[in-house]
Amino acid sequence: MNVVFKPDETFRDDFTFRNSPEAIRRFPLPFPEDRYMYSVNIEEHLPGPPGSVIEFPIDIDEHYVAECRERALVLAEEPRRFQALPHMMSSQWDCLELIMESLARDYPQHFALERRGSRWVWTNRPLQIHQTFTFGDPATLPQEPLEYITRQAQGDWVVMDQREGDLWCEAGMVTTQADWSLDFDMGMSFKEWHGPVPLAHEMGVFDRALKFLLNLRLNEPVRRLNWTMTIHPRLDTSPENYYKWGPDRATVTPQNAGNKAHLRVELQGLWRLPRSNAIVFSIRAYLISMQELVTVPKWARRVHRVLRDLHPALVDYKGLSRYRDAVVEYLAPFDDGAPTSPGTAPE
């Protein structure tokens, strides 16, 4: 796919972010059925259909340039959105290699990587970056390797060290998150980090997920989809900035929900890293307004039913209590009760 970037769109203030019709059709709807229940739903991160968000291991879309600028704005205000403990340096290089290799291989029109021994030359055309550096020597890059490369990647990136039969969140770049904080979670183990999901612990899903991840293999990444909702196309809904976005949730009405309420889907990918034996967890957020969503009739019906019938504990956990009803009311006229076809394809 030839991506046409929309460098000027914004995720704050005037919120000019919009999805093109093509971006709407490739939106990763996380609901294969008309009802939703929490599950870990991990699958192998295998290439999907051409044009889909899973065609390549790391997806670049029309929002790439704008999202990188948004990240830079967040970092300028809060540099601690990037953190890495000292023993995570080898995993930082692993991540840099993973991202550079994937982008250069899958988007040769936009990125190039030339490797001559440990001397690497990286070209990022959309951001107009041309960098020669020595792989393994942090002094040859303007920032630490993980910060450097994730300033040029969409989505958040968390690196977990594996030891003592657990995973420890010990490096990351987090600026586009749904109400969690790297600063708060640094150094936590997998279970502490996933502590608050209701219903999940009782189902033992985290024990199973942890066991699965501890055995994650090189070259066999996995993925899952998660979702929530966000008011306005705001990427950075961090707890630190709750005062900026929290109040928005009380402003949603059935009349403005189409424009204000956004489904926020996270494509989460997990890779074993080769040199460090760590695991990198990428959390890529895709946003779609209700107004954009209803342009696909099947999705309008499906999302209406999912939200209407959502388990109350999940409504609460996902932070939807204040405006779920308004969104359901907005969507109701688009649901004629007709059955939806299985799967998530637009039709």
Place this chain on the structure above:
Amino acid sequence: MNHADTIVVRVVAIEQVTPQIKHFTLAPAAGGNFPAFSGGSHIIVVMRGVNRIHRNPYSLMSSPGQLETYEVSVRRMEQSRGGSHFMHDQVQVGNELEIAHPVNLFPLDKIARKHLLIAGGIGITPFMAQLADLRTAGVPYELHYATRSPEHCAFGGLLSEREPGRVQKYYDCTGELIDFEGLLSNQPLGTHVYVCGPAPMIEKVVATARERGWPDSHIHWEQFSAPPVGDAFDVYLARSSLKVHVVPDQSLLESIEAAGVEVPYLCRGGVCGFCRTKVVEVDGTLVHNDHFLSDEEKASGKTIMPCVSRARCSKLVLDL
């Protein structure tokens, strides 16, 4: 998990390093470099023999900083059921083999203040790659390496050269023994101990460390069991409706695979727990040879690790 995704390798050098150990240097058959890995990783080498396939785990010994080749050492097992004999007797320079991507079940702890490595015999192999990582890590470490005699001390010369003052060698023939008590009583806080070698050595190190109050999280060991030879028996795969005969020198896992049924695995050495399989019925006793199941689990007879364990019975029924 299946292993469709193997890498074809060419054997580029073979060296007899001790009377029992051969060292193999492998290069990707397609050219280029191997995938990066971390010290302590192993690969599964797939050997296609005339009428059976061996898949044995071997620790990667080459430096993780050098990816043009991978190196492994293979000890000839006296009581072998094939894999090590195949490597020793059949494999020649220029031959092709297949390997799976590296897996690390014996990694160094990245926040350790000091690493204490203890090797016995062929157990030196995972440490060779770890030492390469440690030389640049800036954390203190030392290696204690016991073998039968100087003649059996694989890579002894190389180690003394690369690790001056940090390697101590012990030879059984001159009565030198590693003083585990002394060694484990005298370490700075935050030290991690790693042991790889024969079962009695591992048991001794683990027991001594625990007695001295080492937390379990600071004690690491790796021991791949080779599947021991046993009696022949029949296994019925309930879900696939198949009957498979297991001959004395073929493992249960290999026999099942030969019948076309895939069982997930990582280590093929009784360590990782991946191949764990439910036992539906057995008219004799299970012979557990793994290091994964607890004693109670072994006694209950409800599950088996087919990569190394077998049964003394006429009929075993598995949920496969």
